[in-house]
Amino acid sequence: MDVFACAGCRAELTAPVSRVALPAHTHHGAWEELHPPLMQPGTYAVDPRPTGPPWRLWQDVGAEAAARQGVYAPVYSVSFGARNRIVVAPGDSRSTALVPEKCEGYCRGIDGRAGPNLACTGCGRAVATRIDDCGSWQTVWLEPDAVLRLPSGLPDGPRPGWADLERAEHRVPPVELDGSWSRRWEAAVGVALAHLVAATDDHPVALPAGPVAELLGHAVARLLPSGPDPRSVGLAGPGVPEPRPRPDVLLVPRHPGTGEPWRPPGSGAAVVPLDSGVWAYLAHPGETSPLPATGVLPEGVLRDDYPLPSRPWHLLEPHHGAFRDTLVGLPAIRGPRLRRYHDGAYRP
Incomplete structure (x- = not known):
């Protein structure tokens, strides 16, 4: 099992956790509903795609730059956030405190729109983003450049198979x-x-x-x-x-x-x-x-x-956002038949 620690002062930021697959529903919840934690206790996952702010409009980015971010068809905006962010259940986070000026949300919680909103209590470094607003699964996202993955000293449990x-x-x-x-x-x-x-x-x-x-x-x-x-x-x-x-x-x-x-x-x-x-x-x-x-x-x-x-x-x-976000993230969408399908159904 691993623990994640602050890259600045090495304070432990999580309980011991084991890696599992990133859930398919990670970024797709039901609007105007409060959701439970995304991750099971004692687990973490990694999202290889860019996620979170900053966001840039498709019309300002262009197709070539968007493709480098893993978006292959027009959308309203493209994420230029970090790749390989680590997600844990809020109950597995440790030694962090909310940054009050970065706690904006839609109506019932925090949605992470302003970037990392959790600071390490040891050194004050911004290390993670708490998300718990309506329509979002409750999560804590650790910033990959702000944390270190260290062995916990505890044996791994049975690996999912x-x-x-x-x-x-x-x-x-x-x-x-x-x-x-x-x-x-x-x-x-x-x-x-x-x-x-x-x-x-x-x-x-x-x-x-x-x-x-x-x-x-x-x-x-x-x-x-x-x-x-x-x-x-x-x-x-x-x-x-x-x-x-x-x-x-x-x-x-x-x-x-x-x-x-x-x-x-x-x-x-x-x-x-x-x-x-x-x-x-x-x-x-x-x-x-x-x-x-x-x-x-x-x-x-x-x-x-x-x-x-x-x-x-x-x-x-099917969840409309999950369908479209997945479709535009597949390189096959650039083929003529699928591109006509996309352009006939959506407008950025």
Whole structure:
């Protein structure tokens, strides 16, 4: 396990933490809602992309400079913030204090618009940004140039791996306890569909029957064209029998530790990465047949009144920002077919 310390005075700024994959929903929450912490206690992740202020208008930046920042199609503004910022749960931060003049927010908290708003209590150096405003997951972002990663002296716990995807607790249900669609699902579907648009070059797709079609069909129909000669899509990953015949595109999980997409051995098939918890629910949804009755009917007799899973009154919609931000970050968007798709749907 690691701890992050101030680069100026070496005061420890975090509890011991272990690295995991950056969540797909990191920058995509639900507007006007307060969210829980993004990261699980004792974990951290790194965002390789530029994030946060300063922001510059696309029209002032130009396509070439924007591409160097990882943005390949017109958007309103482009981040020129630091790369490789480190995110931890607020409860894992240590020895920092808010900088009052940098605590602006939209309405219910701090959104980090003014840059680092946490200072090291040891030396006063600006080291991190706390974000907890509505529509944002609660986070503390450590500035890569202001901190040092040091060994904690504690042994690492079990590293997240592919085997975790088969554990029931790794699955993320699509519906929250209050009966609304999961915010994590909405963002994960938006990210995945952007990759699907790129993988199919904006061609129609045919989803496999079952949970994939049931939960993603509406979103796919809204964002991709319909018509003849669709590209087939299948679910693939560790512990899942490979579909036959092999589909044109495979929906695969991201590794929970590294974030890298799973790839079938010896195959060059196009893959669309999906949040590992969302993928795990689609691949291993749990009990879907009538429950064995006990105490009333003989053992082995199945009930015929198994309740259907609860669903919100409206169909699952992908997070619009997650879809667009992912799409403009894919170099494939510069191809003529996808660029026409983007320019027909959006204006910077």
